[in-house]
Amino acid sequence: MPEQTPVINLKDQDPAVRKMLEQKLRAKEQQLLMQNSETSRIANELEKIHMALAKIEFPEIEYLDYIKKNYHEKGIGSYLEVGVRWGDSLAMAKPDCMAVGVDPNFDLKHDLPSLPKLFSMTSDDFFFQCTDEYASSFELVFLDGLHEARQTAKDIWHSLDVLKPGGEILVHDVLPISMTVANPESKSHFWTGNVWQSAYAYCGKNYPLKWEFIDAFPSGLLRLYDIDPEFRPPRADIAKSVRHASQMQFEARELLDFLRSL
Numbered sequence: 001m002p003e004q005t006p007v008i009n010l011k012d013q014d015p016a017v018r019k020m021l022e023q024k025l026r027a028k029e030q031q032l033l034m035q036n037s038e039t040s041r042i043a044n045e046l047e048k049i050h051m052a053l054a055k056i057e058f059p060e061i062e063y064l065d066y067i068k069k070n071y072h073e074k075g076i077g078s079y080l081e082v083g084v085r086w087g088d089s090l091a092m093a094k095p096d097c098m099a100v101g102v103d104p105n106f107d108l109k110h111d112l113p114s115l116p117k118l119f120s121m122t123s124d125d126f127f128f129q130c131t132d133e134y135a136s137s138f139e140l141v142f143l144d145g146l147h148e149a150r151q152t153a154k155d156i157w158h159s160l161d162v163l164k165p166g167g168e169i170l171v172h173d174v175l176p177i178s179m180t181v182a183n184p185e186s187k188s189h190f191w192t193g194n195v196w197q198s199a200y201a202y203c204g205k206n207y208p209l210k211w212e213f214i215d216a217f218p219s220g221l222l223r224l225y226d227i228d229p230e231f232r233p234p235r236a237d238i239a240k241s242v243r244h245a246s247q248m249q250f251e252a253r254e255l256l257d258f259l260r261s262l
């Protein structure tokens with residue numbers, strides 16, 4: 001019988017137990033990555049391992065709960081979401097919140113209490129067409145669209161134009177539990193894309209903003225706040241940082257440790 005992936009108790013806070021489980025899962029990940037058998041079976045197995053690793057790494061809160069608790073329950077008045085899909089995150093905006101969703105392929109499966117304005121287009125098209133209309137408008141921008149580093153770096157840049165002074169930007173999927181899940185050709189069904197490289201481009205650079213990586217299940221959030229309303233970093237500097245990050249290599253949990261050290 002094949003060895004089962006251990007079931008992880010989300011509330012298990014004992015660091016020694018967590019470490020031991022993590023090491024076991026990472027060893028299993030490496031074994032699977034070296035196998036040449038059927039791709040879909042490996043992808044399923046890897047997904048279970050990556051999900052279990054994420055539960056160990058982020059035991060406290062899930063990203064939707066974090067956003068709900070820290071923003072919507074506090075009553076933000078305006079919200080932009082890039083990447084809507086089924087509306088899971090957009091559904092948290094309250095009826096009195098001016099909400100806007102952008103996604104070329106949304107497929108709503110929820111009632112949306114805020115009755116948002118929905119734009120069926122890419123973020124590039126939205127920012128090109130609507131930045132004047134929404135200049136300095138949003139208290140929170142949540143970026144969860146195309147999971148590609150250069151695109152996300154651009155989405156952050158464009159968000160600065162529509163952010164209300166004092167507003168914040170949240171970026172999803174910035175803490176990949178291993179390089180495997182961040183690889184554009186990931187072998188696992190658990191996938192974050194290389195969004196972390198866009199986080200690297202904005203953090204630790206003496207820019208006039210503050211940042212915080214949030215340990216939210218399953219793959220972390222980046223919070224950009226206290227942003228100087230005039231701040232527009234040179235696009236070439238951002239592109240250079242993304243290129244730099246794309247050449248970095250990390251093993252096991254080194255990528256997580258590196259990002260948290262920024």
Ligand SMILES: C[S@@+](CC[C@H](N)C(=O)[O-])C[C@H]1O[C@@H](n2cnc3c(N)ncnc32)[C@H](O)[C@@H]1O
Binds near residue numbers: 086087105
């Ligand atoms: C991970 S889903 C969003 C999930 C949603 N935010 C949630 O938490 O439930 C990513 C979405 O981004 C959309 N997307 C892909 N490329 C995009 C782009 N260039 N601009 C905006 N949205 C994009 C996809 O269509 C997909 O629905």
